[in-house]
Amino acid sequence: MKKLGTEPYKGVRDFYPADMAVQKYIFKVWQDTVESFGYEEYGASVLEPAELYRAKSGEEIVNEQTYTFLDRGKREVTLRPEMTPTVARMVAAKRRELGLPLRWYSIPNLFRYEQPQRGRVREHWQLNVDLFGIDSIDADAEVISLAYYIMKNFGAKDEDFEIRINSRELLEKIFTDKLKDENDLSKAIRLLDRKEKMAPDEFEQAMKELTAEKIDLAFEKNEEVALLVDSLKQAGLTNVIFDATLARGFDYYTGTIFEIFDTNPANKRALFGGGRYDDLTSLFGGDRIPAVGFGMGDVTIRDFLETHKLLPDLKSTTDIHICTLDSEFITEAEKLAAKLRAEGKNVSVNLTDKKIGDQIAYADKHGIAAVIVIGEEEVKTGKFKVKDLKSGIEKLL
Ligand code: HAM
Numbered sequence: 001m002k003k004l005g006t007e008p009y010k011g012v013r014d015f016y017p018a019d020m021a022v023q024k025y026i027f028k029v030w031q032d033t034v035e036s037f038g039y040e041e042y043g044a045s046v047l048e049p050a051e052l053y054r055a056k057s058g059e060e061i062v063n064e065q066t067y068t069f070l071d072r073g074k075r076e077v078t079l080r081p082e083m084t085p086t087v088a089r090m091v092a093a094k095r096r097e098l099g100l101p102l103r104w105y106s107i108p109n110l111f112r113y114e115q116p117q118r119g120r121v122r123e124h125w126q127l128n129v130d131l132f133g134i135d136s137i138d139a140d141a142e143v144i145s146l147a148y149y150i151m152k153n154f155g156a157k158d159e160d161f162e163i164r165i166n167s168r169e170l171l172e173k174i175f176t177d178k179l180k181d182e183n184d185l186s187k188a189i190r191l192l193d194r195k196e197k198m199a200p201d202e203f204e205q206a207m208k209e210l211t212a213e214k215i216d217l218a219f220e221k222n223e224e225v226a227l228l229v230d231s232l233k234q235a236g237l238t239n240v241i242f243d244a245t246l247a248r249g250f251d252y253y254t255g256t257i258f259e260i261f262d263t264n265p266a267n268k269r270a271l272f273g274g275g276r277y278d279d280l281t282s283l284f285g286g287d288r289i290p291a292v293g294f295g296m297g298d299v300t301i302r303d304f305l306e307t308h309k310l311l312p313d314l315k316s317t318t319d320i321h322i323c324t325l326d327s328e329f330i331t332e333a334e335k336l337a338a339k340l341r342a343e344g345k346n347v348s349v350n351l352t353d354k355k356i357g358d359q360i361a362y363a364d365k366h367g368i369a370a371v372i373v374i375g376e377e378e379v380k381t382g383k384f385k386v387k388d389l390k391s392g393i394e395k396l397l
Contacts, residue, residue, distance in 0.1 A: 011114070011122030021314040023125070026298055026305075027107055030127045033150045037142070039103040039129060044086045046109065050076035052085045055283050061249070065112040079111040082295065083128040084252065084280065091132050091291075092284035100133030100289065119269035119300050129274075130293030132281075137228045139292050140256045140276060141235070144228075147260060147272050147294055148237050154301070155310045158239045161271065162261050165229060166246035168253045168275065170222040174244075178211045192247035196268065217244040228256060252277040256292065267303050272296040316367035319345045320386065323359040325375035333374050336384065364389055372397070 008014050015023055031041075050068050053061065067079040080086060083106060091102060106128050114120050129146060131139050144163060151161055168189075175188050188210050195203050207215070225242050232240045248257045257275035262268075274294020281289040305311045320340065322333040330351065337347040348368070350359045356373060363371050372384045384397040 009122075011116035013121065013123070018314075022302060022311060023298060025312065025314055026301060027125075029153050030105075030107065030150060030296070033153050034105045034127070034129055034146065037103070037146050037149075039105040039146075042087070042090065042104050042106050044080075044083075044090065044106075044108070046079050046111070047077050048080050048086060050078040052089065053078060053081065055085075061112070065114055067111050067113060080108065081110055081112045082250075083108045083110065083126065084130070084250070084277065084293070084295075087128065087130055087293075088277075088280040088291070089284060091289060092281045092286060095281070095286060095289060101139075102130075102132040104132070105129045119267065119303055121299055125298040126295045128293065128295050130291055132289050132291045134292075135278075135290040137224060137231070137256070139290075140228055141231050143274065143292050143294060144232060144240070144258060145235060145237065147258075147274075147296065148232075148239075150296065151260070151271075154305060156304075156308065158237075160263055160308055161239060161304070162263055163232075163237065163240045163258060164243040164246045164261060165225055165240060165256060165258045166243055167222045167225050167255060168248070168257050169255055170220060170225070170244065171247060174215060174217070174220060175211070178213050178215055180210060180212050184210050186251050189247045190249050192245065193249045195245065195247075220244040225256065248273060248275055250277075252280045254278045258294070260296075262300075262304050262307065264304075264307050266307050267300065269300050269303075271300045271304055314367075315369060317346055318348050318366065318368045320347045320370045320372060321359070321363035321366075321368045322347060322349045323356055323363075323371050323373045324350050325356065325373065327353050329374045329376075329379065332379050336372070336374065360389070 013019070050066070053066060061081055066081050069077055071077050087104065087106070091098065107125055108128065109123055109125050111123050114122060116122060129143055131143055144165070148163065171189055171192070172185060175185055176182065179185065179188060188207070191203070191206055191210065198206070222242070222244075229240050229242050246257060246259060248259070253275040255276035255278065258273070259270040260272040261270055272294050274292070276290070276292040278290040279288055280291065322337055324330055324333050330349065333349045337349050340347045350362070352359070354362075360371055369390065370386050370388050372386050374384065378384050385394045386397055387394045
């Protein structure tokens with residue numbers, strides 16, 4: 001019989017405990033930061049009707065990157081490639097009961113059929129932060145500062161990353177009177193979005209096909225973005241810039257758009273991307289609800305943290321491993337473990353007949369900070385020594 005492979009499916013990751021510890025750390029920083037800004041968590045299923053993405057997500061995502069299949073009832077189902085349509089659907093469904101404004105976040109896993117490469121996989125987790133119901137640039141400023149403080153809470157310095165801001169309205173204005181065919185606006189914006197990934201002359205050529213006259217974005221200005229950049233600078237964000245060449249691949253953005261980049265060229269992909277999308281909820285009927293938010297992926301931030309050596313030493317969640325001098329002491333060890341657990345400690349117990357040295361090596365390999373050794377003496381006296389494996393210091397319990 002042919003043996004099964006141990007590789008995961010193409011472009012997805014297994015999370016062994018050491019990877020899971022990093023993942024949990026990233027989620028914790030995300031969660032602590034967004035909650036410090038008053039955001040509430042929501043969730044939804046990974047399955048959505050395929051039509052949800054057809055309306056506004058953008059051609060590349062829908063035609064080339066979704067996992068879509070027919071279920072047994074012949075419904076077309078998509079594994080969510082992003083969270084924004086889902087959250088817009090949820091807000092639209094209960095707009096009256098929820099009470100605007102809403103500050104919401106979620107950490108969904110998302111599926112995109114992309115060519116796996118550095119910073120790009122087929123399943124990633126993405127922090128989504130969205131503020132519904134506020135029209136002003138104060139809301140844009142709030143979510144952008146939130147993104148900035150996430151980076152700061154990971155230990156990043158201002159010079160390690162850059163926040164680039166542009167306006168979808170500005171891009172529309174620039175392109176509208178220069179396109180050969182006015183229906184090609186989304187195409188032109190998506191082309192701009194892919195600029196960094198193309199050879200310069202290939203990009204020039206493709207742009208020439210769409211536009212009647214040459215566009216020099218370097219001279220463009222936008223008052224709203226200038227105001228936003230200014231107010232963020234005044235709030236102490238030194239690494240915010242206006243970038244007229246910044247584009248986002250989704251069709252639902254209506255105003256401010258922004259992305260955060262690593263200043264180290266090892267990581268070319270955006271760490272975050274987001275913007276204002278004031279019309280998405282109206283797809284579901286009813287009044288429009290202004291919204292602004294962003295997504296930040298686990299893969300790109302992990303690359304960032306590794307490149308800048310910002311990942312802390314992650315210890316085991318187990319505090320103490322109880323070693324036994326002989327297997328006859330396992331019952332005693334279990335009793336002690338139960339007591340310690342009742343006091344809030346995480347404790348594992350040796351169940352092997354390995355030598356003490358090997359039992360301690362087990363604790364060390366798994367990053368457990370301390371051990372207790374139980375033998376005849378300990379059982380008789382009811383006193384135990386807790387040994388910290390790093391410092392070697394022993395404490396009597
Ligand atoms: P996005 O730019 O497609 O935006 O994704 C946001 C971030 O998710 C990217 O900057 C990147 O860190 C990460 N990401 C995206 N695709 C992948 C992938 N295939 N592999 C690894 N990481 C990836 C959105 O998805 C918008 N819905 C965000 C948003 C929320 N806009 C408003 N609210």
